[in-house]
Amino acid sequence: MSEPSTPEPVISMRGATATLGARTVLRGVDLTVGRGEVAALLGANGSGKSTAVRSVIGQVPLTGGTVELFGTPLRRFRQWARVGYVPQRTTAAGGVPATIREVVASGRLSRTKLRLPGRADRAAVDRAIELVGLSDRAKDSVSALSGGQHQRVLIARALAAEPELLIMDEPMAGVDLASQEILAETLREQVGAGTTVLLVLHELGALEPLIDRAVVLRDGCVTHDGPPPEAMGQHALPGHDHVHPHAASEPARTGLLT
Numbered sequence: 001m002s003e004p005s006t007p008e009p010v011i012s013m014r015g016a017t018a019t020l021g022a023r024t025v026l027r028g029v030d031l032t033v034g035r036g037e038v039a040a041l042l043g044a045n046g047s048g049k050s051t052a053v054r055s056v057i058g059q060v061p062l063t064g065g066t067v068e069l070f071g072t073p074l075r076r077f078r079q080w081a082r083v084g085y086v087p088q089r090t091t092a093a094g095g096v097p098a099t100i101r102e103v104v105a106s107g108r109l110s111r112t113k114l115r116l117p118g119r120a121d122r123a124a125v126d127r128a129i130e131l132v133g134l135s136d137r138a139k140d141s142v143s144a145l146s147g148g149q150h151q152r153v154l155i156a157r158a159l160a161a162e163p164e165l166l167i168m169d170e171p172m173a174g175v176d177l178a179s180q181e182i183l184a185e186t187l188r189e190q191v192g193a194g195t196t197v198l199l200v201l202h203e204l205g206a207l208e209p210l211i212d213r214a215v216v217l218r219d220g221c222v223t224h225d226g227p228p229p230e231a232m233g234q235h236a237l238p239g240h241d242h243v244h245p246h247a248a249s250e251p252a253r254t255g256l257l258t
Ligand SMILES: Nc1ncnc2c1ncn2[C@@H]1O[C@H](COP(=O)(O)OP(=O)(O)OP(=O)(O)O)[C@@H](O)[C@H]1O
Pocket: 020, 021, 022, 023, 025, 043, 044, 045, 046, 047, 048, 049, 050, 051, 052, 202, 245
């Protein structure tokens, strides 16, 4: 008991294995993210990045290994308001007519539960919309938004709960440059405020300066865990294509990732 204790990890995944259909997608993944840390999960298409983060929040059951969130085993974890999750490229519209503000406000439900929203709740929703630069469009229908704006709405929805841990799956995928800059700035603010962040990325790109640690997956195994390898910041090394299924333009190159 003499040594100063390191801060309790916010995410602690140990020896995680998972299968989807007949396919083993995670083969013993260790992933630890400490409080206030910004970690990037990198890897080629199909390496298991999305499956790993979905396992962290219990959307994909593990066949082996363990996950703890804020020091609590996942099966006992109930404090979901502490976790904001932005899934990979979904739409905020969902076929139901809703305004930007309504969609973002739905992200606050994990805090309000069954009580009526109060002033602090409304302020958190307004602030989340402001952070992603959509204040002037708050009353517009989400069905009229571009892909990048959709993504900003989904991120604002996650931020509305003021999460301590923010998990985002390829937040920059298919997002126009202007929205990318706003998202990077939003993330900078969150990180500055002490939020712990886990990002799935296929390249570090504009977010590189924010990343403390990179964890690289290959075929369901961790092949690197440490400072972001330099080559990952650029579209480096020829012959290593990562083709993003959602990218409209030419394939991005991700160097060490494949
Ligand atoms: N529902 C499913 N049933 C069977 N296999 C699946 C299912 N979903 C994903 N897979 C497979 O599991 C593997 C890992 O998928 P995952 O989405 O975790 O990879 P990823 O690293 O996030 O890839 P990407 O960069 O393409 O998003 C892939 O080979 C994928 O085809």
